[in-house]
Amino acid sequence: MSKPRVDETELVTTTTTTKLVPVLYEKPAKNPIFFPAILVGLQAIFIILLGLHADYGHEPQPVSAHLPLPPNSIITFPNRTQIRIGAYESAGPSHRGIADFYSMFQDIHVMIFIGFGFLMTFLRRYGFSAVGYNFLVAAFVLEWAIIVRGYMFDFNADTKTFPIDVERIIVADFVAAAILISFGAVLGKVNPTQLIIMAFIEVLLQSANEFIGLRRYCAYDIGESMFVHVFGAYFGLAVSYMLYDEKLNSPEAEQREKSVYNSDLFSMIGTIFLFCFWPSFNAGVAAAGDSRLRAIVNTYISIASSVLLTYICSCIFNKEKKFDMVHIQNATLAGGVAVGTVADKIVRPFGAMIIGSAAGALSTGGFQFVKKILQKFRAHDTCGVNNLHGMPGLLAGIIGIILALFPAHSLYTDNLLPICWHGAYRTYIGQLAYQAAALGTTIAIAVIGGVITGIILRLPLLNDDRPSSYYNDRTHWETPDDFHQDAITAIHPVEVEHHHV
Amino acid sequence: MSKPRVDETELVTTTTTTKLVPVLYEKPAKNPIFFPAILVGLQAIFIILLGLHADYGHEPQPVSAHLPLPPNSIITFPNRTQIRIGAYESAGPSHRGIADFYSMFQDIHVMIFIGFGFLMTFLRRYGFSAVGYNFLVAAFVLEWAIIVRGYMFDFNADTKTFPIDVERIIVADFVAAAILISFGAVLGKVNPTQLIIMAFIEVLLQSANEFIGLRRYCAYDIGESMFVHVFGAYFGLAVSYMLYDEKLNSPEAEQREKSVYNSDLFSMIGTIFLFCFWPSFNAGVAAAGDSRLRAIVNTYISIASSVLLTYICSCIFNKEKKFDMVHIQNATLAGGVAVGTVADKIVRPFGAMIIGSAAGALSTGGFQFVKKILQKFRAHDTCGVNNLHGMPGLLAGIIGIILALFPAHSLYTDNLLPICWHGAYRTYIGQLAYQAAALGTTIAIAVIGGVITGIILRLPLLNDDRPSSYYNDRTHWETPDDFHQDAITAIHPVEVEHHHV
Amino acid sequence: MSKPRVDETELVTTTTTTKLVPVLYEKPAKNPIFFPAILVGLQAIFIILLGLHADYGHEPQPVSAHLPLPPNSIITFPNRTQIRIGAYESAGPSHRGIADFYSMFQDIHVMIFIGFGFLMTFLRRYGFSAVGYNFLVAAFVLEWAIIVRGYMFDFNADTKTFPIDVERIIVADFVAAAILISFGAVLGKVNPTQLIIMAFIEVLLQSANEFIGLRRYCAYDIGESMFVHVFGAYFGLAVSYMLYDEKLNSPEAEQREKSVYNSDLFSMIGTIFLFCFWPSFNAGVAAAGDSRLRAIVNTYISIASSVLLTYICSCIFNKEKKFDMVHIQNATLAGGVAVGTVADKIVRPFGAMIIGSAAGALSTGGFQFVKKILQKFRAHDTCGVNNLHGMPGLLAGIIGIILALFPAHSLYTDNLLPICWHGAYRTYIGQLAYQAAALGTTIAIAVIGGVITGIILRLPLLNDDRPSSYYNDRTHWETPDDFHQDAITAIHPVEVEHHHV
Structure with a gap:
C-alpha cells in the first residue's frame, strides 16, 4: 500500500463513497505578476493624491467643543459678571472631535477587522483567506475611501485640500463595511487580485451613491442600512451571479463549503463583537445629544430582539428542533441592520423591539429558505449576505419610507441642507419620495455596478483560479502540516475509529 | 467489522476500558413546543410593556454638563435672548450622559457577551451551547432587566414612564452578569427552556434584592460584588443543588466535562477580556471625579494582584508544580470581584493590592479544594462560580463591612438619600449594620430563590433532557461532521498511534 | 505490539523518518521552590512600597479640564469683563483625566493582554504558555512599573508620595509592552522564573532609559518606538543570544516550533486587535488637540499602508507566490511602530503612508531574510521581534532624527522643559543630536542590559529546563488529553490516512 502524495490528491466524500482523487493544483498563472503590480501601482497613486490634496483636520477648541453657543453669546454669572463667547469659536457648534468620535470609532474599527474577519472564518479550509483577505481588503479600502470621500464630500476649493479627522476615518470604515459585505457574497470564489479590483470599483460607486442619497436626496440613513448594507449585499450578489460556475456544486467544493467545530467557534467571535458594537455603528456619526442617545438605545433593543427571534425561528425551522449555527452566527445581527435607517429617530423603544423581532425572523427565514432559491438562480451567496444585510437592509429602507409619514418622529427637517434638492421647502411627502428614491437608486447602482464589475472580474486575465481553489x-x-489532516479526519468520523472496536 | 453508526453510539472511556455503547439520543419531547412558545410569549409581553411605559432618557444639555455654572446663571445670546441655567437642569449636576458612560458601557457589554461567553467554552463538547446560550440568555435578560429595573427603580408616576439611557443599559448588563454567573453553575445540565425560565425569575429577584440593598439599606457596592456576584453564584448553586442527578458522575458525562487544548484557548479569550475590562465594570456607574478614578485604579491593582497570586498558588497546589488552566482562566479574576464593594472608596493602592492578593489565593484554593467538597454535598458547580464569584464576593462584602468602621475612608454619607432607612441620621455603626444586612439579605434571597427556582425547573414538563445531553x-x-471525531481522538492518544510504531 | 507510554516518549519527525523516542521529562528541580517564593517576596515588597508612597491621583475639576489656563489667570474679554480662573483649577493646564485617557487606556490594555498574548499563540504546543505567561508577566510588570515609574518620574518630595491615575496606568502598560516584546524573542526557551527575573530587571532599565530620553534629552517619541519597541527588541535579542542552546535546532524542537491551522487563527486574533488599537497606543499620551488628532490619523494611515506592503512583499518573496501567515501576523503591524516617534508631528498624510509602506516592506523582508541570518549568529528570535519591533523601531528613530531638521514640522520646542539639558536654548540641530543620542542610548542600554540579564538567567539555579521543554x-x-494526539496527527497527515485507501 503506497502512500499517496497529498500534494496531488484531494479527498472527496460523496454521500456513498470516499476516495482520494488526483487534483492539479496549478499555480496561478498570471496573478503573481498582477497582484503585487496592481497593488504597488495603486499605493503609489494614493501617496501622490494624499500628497497633493490631503491635510489633517482640526480638533475643536476646548470651549467651543463644549459650549455650542453662537459666537458673541454672553454668559452672565450670578454675580452679574458676563463673558462673551467668541475668541475660542473657530469651527462652530457642530464641529466635534476626538472626545465625541474616538471611542465609537474604535468600536467600529473592531467590527470591521475582527467582526467581519472572524465571522467569515466558518469555512473549514478557508480561515486564513477569510480573516486574511478581510484584513487586506479593509486596509486597502480605508486608504482609498479616505481619498474618494475626501474629493467627493469634503474638497475645499480654496485651500485645494480635503481634511482627515476622526469623523472621516469612521466614514472610511463604513465604506469598508460595504465592500466586506460584498466580499461575503463571493467568499471563497475569487482570488485576491479580483478582490482588490472589486474593492477599487465598489468604493467609487458606493461613495457616489451615498453622495446622491445624502447630499442631494437628503435621505436619512444614520446607520447606513441602505448605503452600506443594501448596497454591499446586492453589489456582491450581482458580482457572484456573474462569476457563477457549475463547479461550485462539485462534491469537493461542497465538502469544503462546510464548517468544523472550531471554525464555528472562531466565527462566533466575529458575531459577538459585531453584536456588541453595533450601537456604535448606528450612532457613530449621529448628531450629538438625544439623537445619539436614541441611536444607541434603539440599536441595543433592536439587536437584542433579533437574537431572541433568531433562536425562536432556528428552533422552529429545524426538523429536530435544534439550533443551527449558521442562523446564530448571522441572523442574530439583523436587528442592527433593520433599525439602522431610523436608529436616531423617535420610533420608541417598543418600536425598536418590533423592528428587531421582525428582522430576526426575516433573516433566519432567509437563511433557511431564500438562500437555496437564490442559488438556483445562479446567485451563490457564501455568507448569506442577502439574509443578513440585503433583506434586513431593505426592511430598514422601507421602515424609513414609512416613518417619513410621521414628521414628528422622523424629524426629517434636521437633515435638510441648502444643497439638498428642494431643501428648505420639502414636505414630508417629499421626504417620503426621496427616501424611496434613495433606496431605489441604491439598488440600481449596486446591481448594475455589480454586474459590470463581475464582467470585468471574469476576464481570463484575472479569473485564473481553478475549481480546486474554491x-x-x-x-x-x-498552510501548516495539519491543514490536510484536519480536513481528512473531519470527514471520516467512523473509519478512523472502527479498528478499535 | 461493520461500521457502527455513530448516531446511535457513544464512546465511553473508563479507567480500564474503552468501548462504543449504544445511546438513545431521544429527541426532547416537550421542549420543542415550549421553547419557542414561551419565548414568543415573553417577547410579546415585553413589547407591550415597553409600549405602555418606556421612553428614551435624555442627554444632558451641553452647558450644564461641562460648565458647572451656579444655578440661575444667565446666558445672553447675541440677539439678546437670555436663558437661565436651570431650564436645562432637569436632573441636577449628577445627570450624566454618553460622554460619561458610553465607553465603559461598551467594555462591560464585551465582558458580558465575549467575556462570559467564551470563558465557558472550555468544555470540549459544549462550546456551541456555552457561547450560544450565553448569547441568548444575555440578550433576553437585557430586555427583561430594562423593564423590571424601569418599574422598580425609575418609574415616574407623573408621566407614567421609565426612561432608557446609557446608564440604564449599563445596569441591564450588570443584571445579565448575575444571571450568567448562575448559568455557569448549571452549565451543561439544563436545557434552553429551563435557562429562560431561570433567567426570568432571577431578574425579578436580583433586582428586588438590589433595590432593597441600594435604596433602603443604602449599602455601598459600586462593583456589584454582593448584588451581582454573590447573588448570582449562590442562586446558581442552589438551582444546581436542586437539579442534582447521580448520572452527572457517569463516565460519559465526566469524559465530556473536560477541556481540550483549543477549548482552553477559546476560554482564555473570555478570561482576558474580563480581566482587561473589569475596571470599567467596577467604575461604570461610580460618581464622576475622584470616586471614579479610585474605582479604576483600585480594580486595576487588585485584579493584577490576583493574577500573580493565582500563578503562585496554582504552582504550589499542584503536585508536579505545574500551572492548572482552570485556575488561570478563573481565579486570576477574583481580585476584580473582591475589591468591587469598596472599589470607589479610599482603600489606598496598597490596600487594593492586599485585597487582590487575598482573593487570588482564596479563589485558587476554592478551585483546588472547595469545589470537590461542594460536589459531595450535591452542589455541582460546572464553572466553579463559588470560587470565582461566590467566595471572593463574600470577601468583598466583608471588606465592605469592615471599611464601614472607617467613615473617612468609606465616605458612606455620599450614598445616603432621603429614601434610605435612617438616611440622614445614620452613624457609621449604622452603616456597618446595613452593609451586613445587605450581604445577609443577598445570600438569603439568592439561596431561597434558587431553591424555589430549582423546584420549578425540575418539573417533568421542563426537565426532559437525558443524561446523554449533559x-x-x-x-x-x-453539529458539524468533526464533532464526534474530535471527541474520539481526544480520548485515544495512544490507540490511534500504536500501529505506526 | 505494546503501547508505548506517551509520558515517556516523544514523537520525532525528520525529513525521512518518524519514530517514537524516549524522552526524560524531568521535573524542574529547583524552580518549584523558587518560582512561588520569588513572586511572593516581590509581591510583599510591592505592597510595602505602595503602602509607603503610593496615593491616588486626582481628576481635574470640571472647568479646568476644558479651559486649560494656569491657576489665577485672568481672562479679559472683548468687553473688558474679567474672570479669574482659580476656584476650579486644582491641577494646572496639562492635567487631564478619565475623559481624556480612559477609552484609549482600555484599547492599549487589550493590546497588551489580548494582542500580545494571542499573537504569540502561533506555536502548536505552546499556546498555554504564550497566552498564560503573557498574562503573568504583564500583570507583574504593571505592578512593578507603577512603582518604578512613580519613584523615577513622579515622586513628590514634599508629600513623599507618587500619584496613580489613568495616565500613569497607561504608561505602566507601555512598559509592559517593552517587556512582552523581549518575551517574544525568548518565547519557548525560558521558564517562568527566568521570565519574572527578566521582567524585574528590564522594568528598571527600560524606565531609566526612558527617563534619560524624555526628561534629559527631551527627545520626542510619542508612540514609544525607541523607548519601548527598540528597547524591548534588542534587550530580548541580547538575552536570547546569551541563552543560545544548540538543542534548539534538534528535530524535536524544530517540530514544535511550527504552527498548526488553528494556532495561526488564534494568533490572528492578536494581530488584528493590535492593528485596530495601534492608533490609541501612539496617541495615548499625546497632547490634547491637534497633536492627538495627528497621532491618530498618521497611525491609521501608516499601519494600513504596512498591511498592503506586507501582502505585496509576502507574495513577491514566496516562490509559489503564496502568502505566508508569519508575515501577515506580524509585518502588517510595522507601520504602527515606524510612525511612532513622529506620530504627533506634521508629517502629512502622504508622509505617513510612505513611512508605513517602507515599514511593511522592511519588516516582511526581515522575516524572510534577516531572521535566518541572526539565527546563524546565535540570536534566535522566536517571534521575530527584530523584524516587527527592532528594525521598524530603528526606522522610526531615524525618521525622528531626520524630522528634527524641519522644526516647523517637528514642533520640538513643545517638548522642552526646564529640566531638559539645554532646555530653553536648544537649536533644531541640538534637537537632532538629542534624538540621535536617545536612539543610541536606547540601543546601548538594551544590549548591555540584555547581555547582563542573560548571564544572570543562565545561572544553573535558574536555567534548569531540559531541551524537551522548548x-x-x-x-x-x-495539559488536556488531546495535547499529544493533536501533535501526533498533525505530523502524520499520510500515515493515519493510508490504511483507508
Whole structure:
C-alpha cells in the first residue's frame, strides 16, 4: 500500500463513497505578476493624491467643543459678571472631535477587522483567506475611501485640500463595511487580485451613491442600512451571479463549503463583537445629544430582539428542533441592520423591539429558505449576505419610507441642507419620495455596478483560479502540516475509529 | 467489522476500558413546543410593556454638563435672548450622559457577551451551547432587566414612564452578569427552556434584592460584588443543588466535562477580556471625579494582584508544580470581584493590592479544594462560580463591612438619600449594620430563590433532557461532521498511534 | 505490539523518518521552590512600597479640564469683563483625566493582554504558555512599573508620595509592552522564573532609559518606538543570544516550533486587535488637540499602508507566490511602530503612508531574510521581534532624527522643559543630536542590559529546563488529553490516512 502524495490528491466524500482523487493544483498563472503590480501601482497613486490634496483636520477648541453657543453669546454669572463667547469659536457648534468620535470609532474599527474577519472564518479550509483577505481588503479600502470621500464630500476649493479627522476615518470604515459585505457574497470564489479590483470599483460607486442619497436626496440613513448594507449585499450578489460556475456544486467544493467545530467557534467571535458594537455603528456619526442617545438605545433593543427571534425561528425551522449555527452566527445581527435607517429617530423603544423581532425572523427565514432559491438562480451567496444585510437592509429602507409619514418622529427637517434638492421647502411627502428614491437608486447602482464589475472580474486575465481553489486556503496561502489532516479526519468520523472496536 | 453508526453510539472511556455503547439520543419531547412558545410569549409581553411605559432618557444639555455654572446663571445670546441655567437642569449636576458612560458601557457589554461567553467554552463538547446560550440568555435578560429595573427603580408616576439611557443599559448588563454567573453553575445540565425560565425569575429577584440593598439599606457596592456576584453564584448553586442527578458522575458525562487544548484557548479569550475590562465594570456607574478614578485604579491593582497570586498558588497546589488552566482562566479574576464593594472608596493602592492578593489565593484554593467538597454535598458547580464569584464576593462584602468602621475612608454619607432607612441620621455603626444586612439579605434571597427556582425547573414538563445531553452540544445543536471525531481522538492518544510504531 | 507510554516518549519527525523516542521529562528541580517564593517576596515588597508612597491621583475639576489656563489667570474679554480662573483649577493646564485617557487606556490594555498574548499563540504546543505567561508577566510588570515609574518620574518630595491615575496606568502598560516584546524573542526557551527575573530587571532599565530620553534629552517619541519597541527588541535579542542552546535546532524542537491551522487563527486574533488599537497606543499620551488628532490619523494611515506592503512583499518573496501567515501576523503591524516617534508631528498624510509602506516592506523582508541570518549568529528570535519591533523601531528613530531638521514640522520646542539639558536654548540641530543620542542610548542600554540579564538567567539555579521543554507546554502546564494526539496527527497527515485507501 503506497502512500499517496497529498500534494496531488484531494479527498472527496460523496454521500456513498470516499476516495482520494488526483487534483492539479496549478499555480496561478498570471496573478503573481498582477497582484503585487496592481497593488504597488495603486499605493503609489494614493501617496501622490494624499500628497497633493490631503491635510489633517482640526480638533475643536476646548470651549467651543463644549459650549455650542453662537459666537458673541454672553454668559452672565450670578454675580452679574458676563463673558462673551467668541475668541475660542473657530469651527462652530457642530464641529466635534476626538472626545465625541474616538471611542465609537474604535468600536467600529473592531467590527470591521475582527467582526467581519472572524465571522467569515466558518469555512473549514478557508480561515486564513477569510480573516486574511478581510484584513487586506479593509486596509486597502480605508486608504482609498479616505481619498474618494475626501474629493467627493469634503474638497475645499480654496485651500485645494480635503481634511482627515476622526469623523472621516469612521466614514472610511463604513465604506469598508460595504465592500466586506460584498466580499461575503463571493467568499471563497475569487482570488485576491479580483478582490482588490472589486474593492477599487465598489468604493467609487458606493461613495457616489451615498453622495446622491445624502447630499442631494437628503435621505436619512444614520446607520447606513441602505448605503452600506443594501448596497454591499446586492453589489456582491450581482458580482457572484456573474462569476457563477457549475463547479461550485462539485462534491469537493461542497465538502469544503462546510464548517468544523472550531471554525464555528472562531466565527462566533466575529458575531459577538459585531453584536456588541453595533450601537456604535448606528450612532457613530449621529448628531450629538438625544439623537445619539436614541441611536444607541434603539440599536441595543433592536439587536437584542433579533437574537431572541433568531433562536425562536432556528428552533422552529429545524426538523429536530435544534439550533443551527449558521442562523446564530448571522441572523442574530439583523436587528442592527433593520433599525439602522431610523436608529436616531423617535420610533420608541417598543418600536425598536418590533423592528428587531421582525428582522430576526426575516433573516433566519432567509437563511433557511431564500438562500437555496437564490442559488438556483445562479446567485451563490457564501455568507448569506442577502439574509443578513440585503433583506434586513431593505426592511430598514422601507421602515424609513414609512416613518417619513410621521414628521414628528422622523424629524426629517434636521437633515435638510441648502444643497439638498428642494431643501428648505420639502414636505414630508417629499421626504417620503426621496427616501424611496434613495433606496431605489441604491439598488440600481449596486446591481448594475455589480454586474459590470463581475464582467470585468471574469476576464481570463484575472479569473485564473481553478475549481480546486474554491474555499481552499492552499491555493494562495502557505498552510501548516495539519491543514490536510484536519480536513481528512473531519470527514471520516467512523473509519478512523472502527479498528478499535 | 461493520461500521457502527455513530448516531446511535457513544464512546465511553473508563479507567480500564474503552468501548462504543449504544445511546438513545431521544429527541426532547416537550421542549420543542415550549421553547419557542414561551419565548414568543415573553417577547410579546415585553413589547407591550415597553409600549405602555418606556421612553428614551435624555442627554444632558451641553452647558450644564461641562460648565458647572451656579444655578440661575444667565446666558445672553447675541440677539439678546437670555436663558437661565436651570431650564436645562432637569436632573441636577449628577445627570450624566454618553460622554460619561458610553465607553465603559461598551467594555462591560464585551465582558458580558465575549467575556462570559467564551470563558465557558472550555468544555470540549459544549462550546456551541456555552457561547450560544450565553448569547441568548444575555440578550433576553437585557430586555427583561430594562423593564423590571424601569418599574422598580425609575418609574415616574407623573408621566407614567421609565426612561432608557446609557446608564440604564449599563445596569441591564450588570443584571445579565448575575444571571450568567448562575448559568455557569448549571452549565451543561439544563436545557434552553429551563435557562429562560431561570433567567426570568432571577431578574425579578436580583433586582428586588438590589433595590432593597441600594435604596433602603443604602449599602455601598459600586462593583456589584454582593448584588451581582454573590447573588448570582449562590442562586446558581442552589438551582444546581436542586437539579442534582447521580448520572452527572457517569463516565460519559465526566469524559465530556473536560477541556481540550483549543477549548482552553477559546476560554482564555473570555478570561482576558474580563480581566482587561473589569475596571470599567467596577467604575461604570461610580460618581464622576475622584470616586471614579479610585474605582479604576483600585480594580486595576487588585485584579493584577490576583493574577500573580493565582500563578503562585496554582504552582504550589499542584503536585508536579505545574500551572492548572482552570485556575488561570478563573481565579486570576477574583481580585476584580473582591475589591468591587469598596472599589470607589479610599482603600489606598496598597490596600487594593492586599485585597487582590487575598482573593487570588482564596479563589485558587476554592478551585483546588472547595469545589470537590461542594460536589459531595450535591452542589455541582460546572464553572466553579463559588470560587470565582461566590467566595471572593463574600470577601468583598466583608471588606465592605469592615471599611464601614472607617467613615473617612468609606465616605458612606455620599450614598445616603432621603429614601434610605435612617438616611440622614445614620452613624457609621449604622452603616456597618446595613452593609451586613445587605450581604445577609443577598445570600438569603439568592439561596431561597434558587431553591424555589430549582423546584420549578425540575418539573417533568421542563426537565426532559437525558443524561446523554449533559455537556453535549448535540442534543440541541446541529453539529458539524468533526464533532464526534474530535471527541474520539481526544480520548485515544495512544490507540490511534500504536500501529505506526 | 505494546503501547508505548506517551509520558515517556516523544514523537520525532525528520525529513525521512518518524519514530517514537524516549524522552526524560524531568521535573524542574529547583524552580518549584523558587518560582512561588520569588513572586511572593516581590509581591510583599510591592505592597510595602505602595503602602509607603503610593496615593491616588486626582481628576481635574470640571472647568479646568476644558479651559486649560494656569491657576489665577485672568481672562479679559472683548468687553473688558474679567474672570479669574482659580476656584476650579486644582491641577494646572496639562492635567487631564478619565475623559481624556480612559477609552484609549482600555484599547492599549487589550493590546497588551489580548494582542500580545494571542499573537504569540502561533506555536502548536505552546499556546498555554504564550497566552498564560503573557498574562503573568504583564500583570507583574504593571505592578512593578507603577512603582518604578512613580519613584523615577513622579515622586513628590514634599508629600513623599507618587500619584496613580489613568495616565500613569497607561504608561505602566507601555512598559509592559517593552517587556512582552523581549518575551517574544525568548518565547519557548525560558521558564517562568527566568521570565519574572527578566521582567524585574528590564522594568528598571527600560524606565531609566526612558527617563534619560524624555526628561534629559527631551527627545520626542510619542508612540514609544525607541523607548519601548527598540528597547524591548534588542534587550530580548541580547538575552536570547546569551541563552543560545544548540538543542534548539534538534528535530524535536524544530517540530514544535511550527504552527498548526488553528494556532495561526488564534494568533490572528492578536494581530488584528493590535492593528485596530495601534492608533490609541501612539496617541495615548499625546497632547490634547491637534497633536492627538495627528497621532491618530498618521497611525491609521501608516499601519494600513504596512498591511498592503506586507501582502505585496509576502507574495513577491514566496516562490509559489503564496502568502505566508508569519508575515501577515506580524509585518502588517510595522507601520504602527515606524510612525511612532513622529506620530504627533506634521508629517502629512502622504508622509505617513510612505513611512508605513517602507515599514511593511522592511519588516516582511526581515522575516524572510534577516531572521535566518541572526539565527546563524546565535540570536534566535522566536517571534521575530527584530523584524516587527527592532528594525521598524530603528526606522522610526531615524525618521525622528531626520524630522528634527524641519522644526516647523517637528514642533520640538513643545517638548522642552526646564529640566531638559539645554532646555530653553536648544537649536533644531541640538534637537537632532538629542534624538540621535536617545536612539543610541536606547540601543546601548538594551544590549548591555540584555547581555547582563542573560548571564544572570543562565545561572544553573535558574536555567534548569531540559531541551524537551522548548516550545512545550507540558513542562509547566497541566495539559488536556488531546495535547499529544493533536501533535501526533498533525505530523502524520499520510500515515493515519493510508490504511483507508
